[in-house]
Each structure stands twice: as C-alpha cells, then as structure tokens.
C-alpha cells in the first residue's frame with residue numbers, strides 16, 4: 001500500500017523540489033489545501049467524474065490519476081457532471097475520437113452552469129497535435145490537456161491551472177523517466193493490473209500506438225516484484241502484467257532480464273494465485289516463454305495472440321513480421337506444450353488492399369486455430385500511420401459484409417468450444433455481483449471465460465470450484481461447489 005504519510009510530511013513552505021516523486025508530493029499537498037478551501041466555499045465535498053476509454057493500460061493510468069485526485073480531496077461519483085471531469089482517451093480507432101468530441105460538446109453548457117468545474121483531457125488522443133489544436137480552437141473551456149508520458153504530473157498541472165486560471169497544455173513527445181512510488185487505487189481488492197513496460201517499437205503500419213505511447217521502456221524487475229509482493233500481501237490473488245508487447249520485456253534494462261525469467265520470479269510470490277499477461281506479439285513469443293508458462297503453476301491457461309490477418313501478403317503490408325505459416329506453426333508449438341491453453345486473438349477486417357482471397361486466408365486461420373474468442377475490428381484509417389497513405393482502401397460495404405461473415409464464423413466456433421466444457425468443474429475467481437441479476441455472481445475461469453452462478457456476495461474475491469452447467473455461447477452458467 002502507498003504510504004500517504006510521505007505526502008503529508010512534505011514541506012510546502014519553500015520552492016517545489018526538482019526530483020520526482022517528491023515534486024509531485026509537494027503539488028499534491030498544495031492542491032489539497034486549495035481543495036479544502038474550495039470545499040468550504042461550496043459547503044460540500046468536491047466531486048470527480050472519470051471516463052476511461054480504451055485498453056488496460058489506460059484503465060491502469062486512470063487508477064493512478066484517481067488516487068491523486070482522491071488524495072487532493074475529490075470524491076468519485078458515477079454522474080457525468082462533477083467538479084472535476086477527467087477524460088482518459090483512446091485513439092486506436094477513429095470512432096473513439098468522435099465520441100470524445102461529442103462529450104465535449106455536451107460539457108460546454110454544463111460548464112456555463114458550473115463555472116468552477118474543471119475539465120481535464122489526457123491519454124493517447126492528446127498525443128496527436130491536430131487533436132490539441134482542435135480542442136484549443138473549438139473547446140476553449142477545457143482547463144487541462146496532458147498526454148501519456150506525464151500522467152504522474154497531474155497534481156502539478158492542476159496546481160498550475162489553479163494559479164493561472166488558463167488552459168494548461170503539457171504534452172511530451174517522448175517519455176523521460178519511469179517515476180515510481182506514487183499513489184494508486186485499485187478498482188478490485190483481489191485483482192490488479194501491473195505495468196511491466198510502456199510503449200511499443202513495432203510500428204505495425206495501421207497502428208498509432210507507437211506514435212502516442214512512445215518507445216519501449218521496461219520497468220526494473222525489482223520494482224515490479226516489490227509492487228506485486230505488496231499487492232499479494234494486501235490480498236490480491238490475480239495480477240495482470242501489462243505492456244503493449246510483453247514478450248519483448250527487459251530489452252532496455254541495464255541488467256537485461258527477459259519476460260520468461262520475470263514470469264518465473266512472479267510465480268514464486270507465495271500469496272499470489274493467478275498470473276495473466278497482455279499483450280503478446282507472435283514474432284517475439286519464444287520457446288523459453290512457452291516453457292516457463294508450462295512450468296509456472298500460477299500462470300493462467302490463456303494466451304492472447306493477435307493475428308490481425310491470416311494473409312501473408314497483408315501481414316507483410318501490416319509490418320507484422322510473421323507469415324500465416326509461421327503463426328500456425330507457433331500455435332502448434334504452444335498447444336504441444338500447453339494442451340489446455342485457451343487462445344484468443346485480434347483481427348482487423350478491411351486493411352488497405354485486402355482482397356476476398358486475403359480475407360478467406362483469415363477465415364482459414366480462424367477455422368484451423370479454433371480460438372475461444374476473437375476481438376474483431378474494422379480497419380480504421382489513422383492519420384500519420386503508413387497504412388493511411390496506402391492505395392486500395394477497401395469500400396465500406398465490402399468491409400461490413402466481411403465483418404459480418406467473420407462474426408458468424410467466430411460465434412459458431414466459440415459455441416462449440418464452450419459447449420465442450422459443460423459438465424466440468426473449474427476454479428473460478430469470483431469478481432462481482434451480476435449487473436442484471438443480483439442473485440447471481442460473475443467470475444472468471446483460468447481461461448478468462450466468464451461464468452455466472454447463484455451465490456452470495458460473500459464469496460467475492462475468493463477462488464472457488466464451480467461446475468459449468470450450461471453454455472451460452474460466449475459464457476457459462478454454473479453451480480458453486482461446496483467442498
């Protein structure tokens with residue numbers, strides 16, 4: 001657990017320290033004093049509304065941001081209107097950007113009604129200069145804009161905004177240091193995401209991530225292990241090791257350590273029960289890692305292995321650096337060592353130049369691999385990426401039709417796979433009360449599949465044996481075992 005006393009003990013009478021994280025402690029305490037006054041003026045506690053889009057990395061950043069704001073004095077509310085509005089944005093596909101502009105349009109009137117409201121924008125979308133220009137021009141009521149490399153500076157940015165009363169923009173093109181020892185909250189007391197690396201060096205030709213999240217940087221193994229040990233001692237049973245490309249973990253460290261070695265170290269932490277990781281690039285999935293997965297009893301029986309396309313020609317244009325045959329051979333190798341593994345994948349439909357034959361190759365891989373589930377995306381043209389300038393963008397109606405065909409195929413395979421598991425008893429981490437039916441709880445198998453079963457909320461956070469009684473295609477209904 002983070003020791004908040006460190007912030008309380010910070011001397012704020014002089015200038016701000018130059019070193020991190022002490023500098024941020026200073027600004028957190030300064031902001032807290034301001035928030036106390038502001039709360040008195042309004043006669044109530046200040047409120048915070050956070051909206052997080054996109055991937056697990058953003059979700060993790062949001063936990064860090066929320067912890068800082070919570071220390072300052074903001075209480076999180078479910079409402080979309082509050083004293084502090086924070087949008088942590090995603091820009092992987094264009095529709096996420098459009099949604100953000102829609103929300104900002106709505107906030108304009110809200111801010112007129114509540115001028116004390118502070119609006120902050122952060123995340124991947126803010127790393128695009130055209131986005132920042134547009135916000136400056138069309139949404140001048142936004143108070144703070146910062147990017148993906150300086151999330152830890154929120155308190156300093158807020159303090160600068162309070163003092164200046166103007167829009168504060170702080171975007172870095174590249175990350176500087178990995179700042180450790182900052183507060184963070186956790187959405188669940190029994191499972192947690194842990195960053196092991198930031199950024200990506202792969203430059204897949206469709207993808208904007210390397211431009212907005214910068215080059216690969218790994219956290220030191222001792223920092224990662226210290227964090228996970230602390231989490232496990234605190235009751236966390238499952239960790240998800242997070243990185244854009246975890247298979248190339250450790251390459252930038254002074255004392256190199258690879259991902260397989262890290263996994264073995266995490267596996268030794270006594271109180272921990274389950275280990276997951278995301279995301280693996282097929283070109284970097286080593287035999288050593290497969291071996292480590294097989295030998296580490298806590299590593300879950302799930303591997304997310306993004307294919308993107310089954311056509312070797314398209315894969316080349318995507319700059320994925322593997323062929324269809326390489327991928328299929330890798331899957332064989334994985335299944336050979338890990339016969340119970342559940343495989344999931346990402347597919348992009350309608351990459352520039354994708355022909356009917358190329359698409360058939362994708363379907364062919366899907367039929368051969370038989371994934372437990374597939375996350376499929378319609379290709380989205382991202383300005384600045386090499387693919388955006390490619391000729392032969394596929395017409396929308398063709399893409400839509402292929403996308404529907406893909407979904408039909410995926411559904412029938414997933415159903416067949418879930419059907420086969422009915423009757424089995426599996427270990428399940430019970431996570432929450434079911435959204436739609438409060439007499440049910442929802443949990444996850446080691447394979448990451450979801451199961452709902454009748455039980456009381458007392459079992460939340462426990463790993464229990466559950467009999468899978470019925471398959472619903474993508475998920476199961478089950479019965480809690482009493483033993």
Ligand code: 5AD
Pocket residue numbers: 092093206207208306308346347348377378379380381382
């Ligand atoms: N268009 C559509 N999907 C994309 N992805 C990344 N960039 C794009 C894009 N421009 C998908 C990939 C990746 C997942 C996280 O998002 O499938 O694996």
Ligand code: SF4
Pocket residue numbers: 200201202203204207208209210244245281
């Ligand atoms: Fe994007 Fe490719 Fe990096 Fe994944 S590996 S973040 S798809 S560039």
